[in-house]
Every structure is written in C-alpha cells, then in structure tokens.
Amino acid sequence: MRLCVLVCVCVNLFYLIVSYFTHPYSPLHLYRTKDSMYHALTYATILEMQAMMTFEPAHILAAGNTMKEAQAVCCLTEDNCDVIFFTSEELHAEVCYAECLLQRAALTFLQDENMISFIKGGIKVRNSYQTYKELHSVLQSSGFAHGGNHGHFEGGVKLGVGAFNLMISMLPTRTLRLLEFVGFSGNKEFGLQQLQEGCVEVTFRSFLCNMLLLCYHTFMSFILGEDTHMLTYWTHKHTHGHTTITIRGSIFLFFAGRIEVIKGNLDAAIERFEECCEAQQQWKQFHHMCYWELMWCFTYKRHWKMAYFYADLLSKENSWSKATYAYMKGAYLSMLTKDDCLTFGETEITLFRQVPGLKQKIAGKSLPTEKFAIRKARRYLAERPIPLPVPPLEMMYIWNGYTVIGKHRDLTEAMLKTLDEAQATLDSSPRTEFSIDDQCLVSLLRGLCLKHLGHQDEAEAYFTLILCNESQIKYDHYLVPNALLEHGLLCLEQGRKEEGIKLLEALDVMRQRVPEVGG
Structure with a gap:
C-alpha cells in the first residue's frame, strides 16, 4: 500500500504541472476527457491529488469514478485491456491503463478500511505491475513498429518499471518474500537505472522520473539511513536545467529545501520552504508539506515555540495524521516552562490524552508513527501522569534527525x-x-x-x-x-x-x- 501511495503522489504532482503548462488559462479541456487517454488520465489524476491531500470522502469518491472513466477511455475496445498490442496508439493506451490501475488502487486503499478493499487494491497493483512487465518485454523485442511518439511510450515503461522495482526493493525482507511468492520482484539498482534513463530523454514522463528520483534521494534513502553522498552530484546533474527555468516553482523550492536539510544547512532550508509557501496559493495542502519540514528544522535548532507553531498549523489545517500532530504539540510543550505554556492555551497532558482518540487507519492498518505516538502517550492517561523525558528528541531519532544535526x-x-x-x-x-x-x-x-x-x-x-x-x-x-x-x-x-x-x-x-x- 505504501508503495502505491508513494508512486501516486509523484504521479499526481507531475500531471498537475503538465495540465497547467499545457493549458495555462484552463487546466484541462474537459470535453477531451471522453476521447483522449492523456486528457482523461490527467484530469482524473488532478482529482486524485485533491483527494489524497484532503482525505475527504466526497473527493475520494469523485476521483475514483473519474479514474475509472479514464481507464475505460484507455481501453480501445471492450476486450483489449488484458493483452499486448503492437500499434503505437495501443501501446500508449496500455501505459496509461497501467497508471490508471495503480492510482485506482491507491484510492481503494484510502476509501475503505476493510479487508475486501485491501484485496481489491492489491489486485489492481498486481495487474498494473504485470502490465508494466509485459510492456517492458515488448520494448525489448523488435516485433512492433516505432511510431513518432515511441520515446514517450518508452519513457512511460521506464517510469513504471523503475518505480515498481525501486519501491518494492525497499520493503522489509519478510514483506518482500511474501510479494515474491505472489509474483512481485524488486531490484533497486535496476529501478534506479530505469528512472535515470527515463529522465535523460526529453519525453512526456521524463519530468516524473526526475521527481521520483528526487523523492528517493531526499526522503526514502535519508529516512532509511542509506548513504546520501551522491545527492549533491545527482541533483545538480538531473535538476539543474529545470531549476534554472522554474527557479520560483514551488516543487523545486520544496526539494531544494529538502536538500539543504540533508546537508544540515537549516537556515537555508527554512528560507526555501518559506519561499515555497509563497510561490503558490492554490494548493494549500502543498503548504502542509512545508510546514512539516519547517517543524523539524526548528526542532533541530531547539526552537520549541516555532516548532509548536507549525505542528499547531498542521493540526488545524491538515487531516493526514491528527494523532501525530497532537503528539508533537504536546512534545514541544513538554520542553517549555509552565509559564511559557500558558500563552498557548493548552498543556502537554491534555494534548497527549487526545492522541489515542485521533488515530486513523488506511487499508485497515494504523500508521506506524501514530502507533508510536499512542504508545508513548499512554502514560499520560493515568490520574498522575509520569512525564516523558525528551519526546521531541525521541521522535527526531525515529525520523533519522540526528544525521542532520x-x-x-x-x-x-x-x-x-x-x-x-x-x-x-x-x-x-x-x-x-x-x-x-x-x-x-x-x-x-x-x-x-x-x-x-x-x-x-x-x-x-x-x-x-x-x-x-x-x-x-x-x-x-x-x-x-x-x-x-x-x-x-x-x-x-x-x-x-x-x-x-x-x-x-x-x-x-x-x-x-x-x-x-x-x-
């Protein structure tokens, strides 16, 4: 499930940008969504991005229905969705179809918590994975004609194959063994190679290959404690052209901030995240990603009041993890004096006691960070709570923050x-x-x-x-x-x-x- 959501977040960002630059005054010509696979996929993805950012049931339902319609557009005839075709248009339809499946799986996981939904989502992920594998085999063969848009098809295959291999390879060993039993496999080096090849060529999806690699180098490898010494070289080589063109673009400002965080340059990182928030106002949820990073930047600097400020903003404006936000607010207040806490109108005890009631589940599973927060906050449920010693510093370790300081x-x-x-x-x-x-x-x-x-x-x-x-x-x-x-x-x-x-x-x-x- 986490694999599916990670890939889809990057896909969402990509298609939002594509729709904006293709139609700056009207994000999408909606009438084309009925006959153009790429218009249909783009429009559905924008709705899915909204659903993933808001977690609103109505948005999730609307995105799911629209993505299903986009999937139907990709099917050129009633029976052609499960086999390989060799015309240029049909190959593009297969790539778009695989992307629709993956995104519908993510929505299935968000929409319901029961096991049936989890199984349905898993089947969609597997079908998407198998489609990409088959398309990769077609790409390696010589049994089809290369059309004028062959590069875009090849980029789509490299994106899907690379993303799946990279994300699957980072799963825990026991989970990976289970996935291998049902037909999945993941090779990190091969996945990185596919994405790197995909971002070198100027294709419709080369930008997204860049985004996935940025996500990997600035988030996954950092959180997992992997070596990040190649980060500076890679980001200069693969993003320099984009940053010089769209230096004020919020996405690149955000990743520029992440790179400064990993380097330990906190003041520069804070400046980038603040600029990122100023760069656009249409997608407030994108600001929340910056708020989360700013919260940690001030944690590293031991500026507890500022860290609390951003945790409070998240708790009021964002629905991704209310339990985690409440826990972090309580954690920061625990580092202040009682007199300082009076100015905030709440106490660490009241906040920690709220944490268990705020937990949520995705695909029937609680979020790991929320489970951690609930377990740590349980000692505050007693009539005479026993304080946690340094809760923000402990959570900082969970997120590999000591590598930064x-x-x-x-x-x-x-x-x-x-x-x-x-x-x-x-x-x-x-x-x-x-x-x-x-x-x-x-x-x-x-x-x-x-x-x-x-x-x-x-x-x-x-x-x-x-x-x-x-x-x-x-x-x-x-x-x-x-x-x-x-x-x-x-x-x-x-x-x-x-x-x-x-x-x-x-x-x-x-x-x-x-x-x-x-x-």
Whole structure:
C-alpha cells in the first residue's frame, strides 16, 4: 500500500504541472476527457491529488469514478485491456491503463478500511505491475513498429518499471518474500537505472522520473539511513536545467529545501520552504508539506515555540495524521516552562490524552508513527501522569534527525546539553516503572550525539549500557535493537569489522522476536 501511495503522489504532482503548462488559462479541456487517454488520465489524476491531500470522502469518491472513466477511455475496445498490442496508439493506451490501475488502487486503499478493499487494491497493483512487465518485454523485442511518439511510450515503461522495482526493493525482507511468492520482484539498482534513463530523454514522463528520483534521494534513502553522498552530484546533474527555468516553482523550492536539510544547512532550508509557501496559493495542502519540514528544522535548532507553531498549523489545517500532530504539540510543550505554556492555551497532558482518540487507519492498518505516538502517550492517561523525558528528541531519532544535526558541531553540542539536563532530571526524580526505559532512551540519544562529536568510546559505553539493561526494559523494547544497530555501525566506522558484523547479526536475530517500534 505504501508503495502505491508513494508512486501516486509523484504521479499526481507531475500531471498537475503538465495540465497547467499545457493549458495555462484552463487546466484541462474537459470535453477531451471522453476521447483522449492523456486528457482523461490527467484530469482524473488532478482529482486524485485533491483527494489524497484532503482525505475527504466526497473527493475520494469523485476521483475514483473519474479514474475509472479514464481507464475505460484507455481501453480501445471492450476486450483489449488484458493483452499486448503492437500499434503505437495501443501501446500508449496500455501505459496509461497501467497508471490508471495503480492510482485506482491507491484510492481503494484510502476509501475503505476493510479487508475486501485491501484485496481489491492489491489486485489492481498486481495487474498494473504485470502490465508494466509485459510492456517492458515488448520494448525489448523488435516485433512492433516505432511510431513518432515511441520515446514517450518508452519513457512511460521506464517510469513504471523503475518505480515498481525501486519501491518494492525497499520493503522489509519478510514483506518482500511474501510479494515474491505472489509474483512481485524488486531490484533497486535496476529501478534506479530505469528512472535515470527515463529522465535523460526529453519525453512526456521524463519530468516524473526526475521527481521520483528526487523523492528517493531526499526522503526514502535519508529516512532509511542509506548513504546520501551522491545527492549533491545527482541533483545538480538531473535538476539543474529545470531549476534554472522554474527557479520560483514551488516543487523545486520544496526539494531544494529538502536538500539543504540533508546537508544540515537549516537556515537555508527554512528560507526555501518559506519561499515555497509563497510561490503558490492554490494548493494549500502543498503548504502542509512545508510546514512539516519547517517543524523539524526548528526542532533541530531547539526552537520549541516555532516548532509548536507549525505542528499547531498542521493540526488545524491538515487531516493526514491528527494523532501525530497532537503528539508533537504536546512534545514541544513538554520542553517549555509552565509559564511559557500558558500563552498557548493548552498543556502537554491534555494534548497527549487526545492522541489515542485521533488515530486513523488506511487499508485497515494504523500508521506506524501514530502507533508510536499512542504508545508513548499512554502514560499520560493515568490520574498522575509520569512525564516523558525528551519526546521531541525521541521522535527526531525515529525520523533519522540526528544525521542532520550531526553535520554541525554546535547543533549536536546543544542537543547533548538538553539530554544532559534530561538525565539530571531523571537522576533527581523518584523511581517509577518507566525509569529504566527513560534512562536507556536518554543513553541512546546521548550516545548518538557523542558519536557525531567524535567521542566514540563514550558513545560505545552508552550503547553497551542499554544492552546490559535489556531484561529490565518494560515498554520501549525498540531501544535494544537500535542500540545494537548504532553500536554495530560505530564498530564498522572504526574498522572493527568482525565485531560490527557480529552485532548486526545479533540484531537480525533479535528483530524476529522484538515488537515493532515503540512497543
């Protein structure tokens, strides 16, 4: 499901831009949607983008019906949608048909939470995947004539095949094995190659290939902790031409901000995101993506009031994850004094208590971040709540934020100072059932900061301390495997390869029996 939504978000952005630049005064000639596959797909995708941004049932229903109509336009005859054709127009119809299937799957996941909808969506994803595979085989053969628009067809196939291979390859191993059993496969290198080839040629979908690669390099690889040293080279090589043409374009300003975040240049990132919000006013939900990034930028700088401001904006204007926004608001207030909190008209206790009632499900599954927030907020449900030690700093670790501050010594030292203060508070407080968990959490985060500051021996001591307390941790079981991970990576960085591999192998064994993050 996440694969489908990720691909569709990028597709949505692409077709919105195409419709604007093709018809600057009228986004789409609606009468062409009945006889033109690309007009039909573009119009349906714009409606789907609206549905994905608002989560409104009426928008989801309208987008689903329109996408179904677009899919029908792609079918040249009643029985021609399940086989391969060799005329230029029919090949283009197949590519558009596959895109319609994928987007309808995303809407199916959003529309209903029951298992039947999940299965229906899964079937659509599989059919889309199989269609792209078949079209890729056709592309490799010589059994069809190359029309004048062959490059656009080839770009569409590279987009679909590349996106599927890249996204599937990043799924967890157990999920990947299950998908392979039902016919899916994913090769990250092949997927990246297809997308890179797709964005080199000037075709209808080359822009979207660029967008998917940008999403991968600035979001997925960063969150997953993969090496991002090629980011600067790649973005200069593949986006320079676009940025010089549309330097004020909100999409490129947004990605420019993401690149500055990954580099650790927070002031520059904040400036880009603010410019992104000013660049367009039609799609307010696009502003919300900037608000989320701005919230984290101010978190890295420990500007808790500004971080709260953007979390509050999100909680009021956006419906993507109300539980997460409420949790983050409470987390930021927990870092302020009681007098400072009075100016905001709410308290961390009231906000944390709201979190469980705000959770939502997509395709019958709760969002991982919401599940984490609910588990962390449960201690505030008691009559006498026991405060969380450093909730924004913990959530920052979940989103790989220490990689950002680790690039600047002053930011890392400032965060370590906050953790030292939290440790002093824990040492002076009465012991509770959460004491060991809280001590281990602070130790993990202190170890990370010390590692980035070059104090490897001290960092290793904190990671080892968590492992020694494994049997006493009651709630935050994710701390132990993450301590193993950080300890193993530290050993590898120091050239202690054998020891590092041993720790990572222990992690692989442990993850089979440890509850999911936050459990």
